[in-house]
Amino acid sequence: MPPQSTIARRIRFHGIGLHSGEEVEIALCPGDPDSGVVFVALGNRGGGKADSGGDVEIPACVEAIHSSSRATTLAQIADGRQSASGGRVSPTRQVATVEHLLATIFAFEIDNLRIEVSGSEIPAMDGSAAPLVERLRSAGRTTQAGTRAEFSIDQPIEICEGNRSVRIDPAEELRISYAIDFDHPCIGRQCFELTHLDEKLFERELAPARTFGFAHEVEALHRAGLALGGRIENTVVLDDEKVLNEDGLRWPDEFVRHKVVDLIGDLALLGARPNVHIQVVRGGHRLHHGMVEALWATRSKSSIARSPRVPAPTSP
Numbered sequence: 179m180p181p182q183s184t185i186a187r188r189i190r191f192h193g194i195g196l197h198s199g200e201e202v203e204i205a206l207c208p209g210d211p212d213s214g215v216v217f218v219a220l221g222n223r224g225g226g227k228a229d230s231g232g233d234v235e236i237p238a239c240v241e242a243i244h245s246s247s248r249a250t251t252l253a254q255i256a257d258g259r260q261s262a263s264g265g266r267v268s269p270t271r272q273v274a275t276v277e278h279l280l281a282t283i284f285a286f287e288i289d290n291l292r293i294e295v296s297g298s299e300i301p302a303m304d305g306s307a308a309p310l311v312e313r314l315r316s317a318g319r320t321t322q323a324g325t326r327a328e329f330s331i332d333q334p335i336e337i338c339e340g341n342r343s344v345r346i347d348p349a350e351e352l353r354i355s356y357a358i359d360f361d362h363p364c365i366g367r368q369c370f371e372l373t374h375l376d377e378k379l380f381e382r383e384l385a386p387a388r389t390f391g392f393a394h395e396v397e398a399l400h401r402a403g404l405a406l407g408g409r410i411e412n413t414v415v416l417d418d419e420k421v422l423n424e425d426g427l428r429w430p431d432e433f434v435r436h437k438v439v440d441l442i443g444d445l446a447l448l449g450a451r452p453n454v455h456i457q458v459v460r461g462g463h464r465l466h467h468g469m470v471e472a473l474w475a476t477r478s479k480s481s482i483a484r485s486p487r488v489p490a491p492t493s494p
């Protein structure tokens with residue numbers, strides 16, 4: 179099995195959160211072997227806010243999934259064990275929109291990483307993972323002690339929610355077949371087939387695909403406190419007939435490609451490389467999270483080289 183890896187040096191970048199609209203600073207720092215990918219929600223640095231608490235660690239794992247609404251939001255796990263500074267833990271510290279960064283980390287086969295976040299959301303950048311690929315590459319990479327955890331299943335898993343579904347079958351390596359179907363002249367039915375995943379392929383075929391949204395939804399999203407940082411510069415925006423971005427699309431099927439990026443980011447929450455064939459029809463974060471929870475639940479029964487950082491679920 180291949181060795182674990184982390185980045186060679188600490189890097190920083192900043193940007194605006196798609197949903198919160200807040201300016202956020204991010205620092206990617208090398209992680210220790212077997213520590214996994216961990217977000218660190220930074221506490222208030224002397225700003226005097228009474229409820230800010232200390233730094234809070236939020237591991238990128240299935241148990242930390244907090245919300246599936248329009249993005250993947252992770253929150254501290256309720257037992258308070260993530261109190262990195264040993265101080266009082268403030269309630270429900272969270273990090274939203276982690277999926278594009280996690281997808282990039284997963285594609286780059288980085289096992290251990292600390293991600294310090296000054297706010298509550300990962301910056302949207304240009305709405306795609308391409309700027310994150312660039313930044314992660316600039317951080318270099320180094321191999322570590324310990325082997326990468328892999329994960330396989332014995333039996334197929336199927337989840338259906340109305341006309342949405344996901345099916346997972348045993349496979350030699352990760353393979354993804356994704357289909358979407360939107361009643362819109364620019365989207366319609368789109369399918370994308372990923373027969374294997376590596377860094378180069380992710381960079382070339384998936385990372386540049388941007389988040390998309392519909393102009394008619396903007397008002398409702400804003401009322402729900404979402405998409406407050408959404409701009410034509412970080413989202414493909416469609417009205418009822420066309421794409422409103424002046425430069426158009428990066429691929430005719432940019433929409434389904436972006437869905438695959440989101441799926442890979444959600445898969446990263448397993449903390450192990452799943453050797454499975456995943457077939458998704460009309461997916462979204464809620465379905466993806468149901469899928470990783472089902473995969474997670476099979477871990478205790480499956481043949482898995484398990485990393486020690488996250489306990490496997492106990493059988494009921």
Ligand SMILES: [Zn+2]
Binds near residue numbers: 277278389436439440
């Ligand atoms: Zn996305």
